[in-house]
Amino acid sequence: MIFSRRNMERILDYIEEGIQIIDERGRIVYFNKAAAELEDIGREEAIGRYILDVYPSLDPETSTLLIAIEKGKPTFNMQQTFLNYKGKKITTINSSFPIKSRQKIIGAIEISKNITDVKELSEKVVALQEKLINKEKGNKSKGKGDCANYTFIDIIGQSKEICKVKNLAMKAAQTSSPVLIYGETGTGKELFVHAIHAASSRRDKPFIAQNCGALPANLLESILFGTVKGSFTGADNRAGLFELANGGTLFLDEINSMPIELQVKLLRVLQDGTIRRVGDSKTRQVDVRIVAASNEDPLVAVENKMLRRDLYYRLNVVALKLPQLKERKGDILLLTKYFIDKFNNRLEKAVKGVSDEVLEIFQNYDWPGNVRELEHVIEGAMNLMDGDVITLDCLPMNFERFNKKSIKKEIDIQNVPLKTALKNLEIDMIKNALEQGDGNISHAADSLQIPRQTLQYKIKKYKIKV
Template sequence: MGMDLIFSKENMEKILDHVEEGIEMIDARGRIIYLNKAATEYEDIRREEAIGKYMLDIYPSLAPETSTLLRAIQKGIPTFDIQQTFLNYKGKKITTINSSFPIKVKQKIIGAIEISKNITDVKELSEKVVALQEQLLSKGKNRKKKDEGDSAKYTFFDIVGKSKEITKVKGLAMKAAQTSSPVLIYGETGTGKELFVHAMHTASTRRNKPFIAQNCGALPGTLLESILFGTIKGSFTGADNRAGLFELANSGTLFLDEINSMPLELQVKLLRVLQDGTIRRVGDSKTRKVDVRIVAASNEEPFVAVENKRLRRDLYYRLNVVGLRLPELKERSGDMPILVKYFVDRFNNQLNKTVKKVSDEVVEIFENYDWPGNVRELEHIIEGAMNLMDGEEITVDCLPMHFEKYNRKNLEKTMDIKNVPLKTALQNLEIEMIRKTLKEWNGNISHAAEGLEIPRQTLQYKIKKYKIKRE
């Protein structure tokens, strides 16, 4: 079969119709010559109605200066990740993030192609959340002082545990709460990062001021920028004058979760805020002073994020004025029975249950289990067990099936543990499982981590800890 047949126009169109992103092409005069299925669906137009029409007839709210596709023809240079809000000819409002490329033949521009991602629903929802936060904060300013500052829900009393590991980090967090310096918190999934940030805010002098949280990994970079810094009318097509989260959090605390997911170019703007306390709305030439205490969290070891270029080195040093590492559940010696009792009591109230006991076998399984999801996983396991059980005791039968291999009977089947401490036996089993899985995947850490059902960073840590060679 010849290559020209494989890449025929019909075959290429069939392939592009299965791409999630919208793809649109125009000729040198700005007439639409191609749209794939995704573009027709989110722009709510029929392909036969658009093909051959001039761009601005289909998108009347755009202009030659604001259409990213037409600008690609005019300027002859590609642009990347440009946010654009427009109305199609049916009056439907759409927001996309576009990357546009001129098409040249012998240095002559014959058209342009654009790849776009529809973020209409995400943008509308994000703006509604920001507007709601603004309304709540506005109402809060009119309330009596004793009723203010309830936007952070937790205190240090809500952080359950008495182990040396959790007590130490709570003490450091309490001291950090009394300052306005930036804080960088690192912890695996489910270790309680947001709980600590809430507690630090309520223990600080900013407790009666706004507390706002934003997950940096939940939004595309260009949308995250406008949500954080705000916009001015005309900064991009469809933009309005809108305050961002930095302005809404003024005098209070802004929590940036998954900071390692923030685009590097946006991290530069965040660094500027940390250095001089000013922000600039998207498209604005005016700077605005803000007084915001920034607390950032990473679910990846910060040095690893820096080395892998997911976190700028200069931003890391500026954020890490106070650095807190939250211990994993398996590191919190003695906290398991306290946490189990806490969650059983809580779900007794929520589910109207009368659970009084957790069987010895379940306790032993909990002590042996690795808890990759940490405290959050323990919480969900207990909630699930109590939803399904009858009686007053949580037994092994109430647990998910994958817990069975962690009870003593099954452990004894896999290895001889006579005259060997349980901790040593479990460690040996863990090392053997890691070695075996790494061998199966030819040393590929990502695939091995998936096979072991643990985070990649956790596997890297264990390989280093046990000095395991990747075969």
């Protein structure tokens, strides 16, 4: 099948990244929809214009497209901050490639990802943390600045599983060695990190947290290590989180999502306590305790090449594996009472507890979302209930199958022929998929993972009302 140029341009308009092409003279010959929106300029205005007319804050030495033509080599994931022709400040991550024909450069193509909003928000957070830290330094009543919000008292539980981890964490708090915490989403990793800092000798020093999976590699590097003016287009002299956390604790969440090239630099900090700002030749000494967290088994991350083996061994000086809620079901009643008290105060209610039926369901449920899921279930129920006891009617729909009627129905299935049981199960699954999809057959077919035509046939066969 042969694609026309027009068809190809339509396809490129569905891509989220901006795509630009210039000829050998630096004139724009193609602008996709995302690029036009990024630069806030109509395509008809951009096509045919010299690249620096659209980007007046750049020059031949800073334009990644012109550099690709000049050097004849590609550049990958280069961060660039510039002003467009309307004076709007924009930050992108660019990959630029020269276009060659018979060994002659005839132009260049660039793929740009807009990170303006992410960069601005990240810098505001860093700036706010810096203000809080500076304010704390000038404030004699320390402890209310950029510090940990939770202590070991806030970690609710009396089961042997959670008590064992708390005991290890308390011992870890008395050292300055790196700590690696592993646990599924919702098990309370951040609570433990806060508690470790609050119980340590660094409690009056900065506590700063950064999610390693939330930012592009270039931006994360500048946020962590800081920048010097001129290190890339639009860069200013700015301290990174390592400098801001000096003397305190830096919490690196989702360490398994940190780009491999940054893990090398993190390893250097752990080994010799020095950092180097992006674009700087000067090294700076920092005294920062690293606490890292992973939502998957770190050894699995190492095997999948998401985490460097040498970094894993350097971080794994003190290792804490947090138990899932299904592994500490003895704490469910205690946690339920805690969350009810919490939301009684927040929602101005007077809920006394949960019914025996709900408590039994809680004990039988696997809690894939762990403690966080239990908290959200309690909050949701207390927003919907009318009485002073949480009943089954207040719980989300996925708990319905745990009530006694549903369990009896499942038992009754065992007393019918297999063919009838399979038919009834199929009808129930179709009805449930249609209900979940608000009657939309396409959505229901997707959730059942069958063709739409097959689902229509079965609806007609079983005379299911849609």
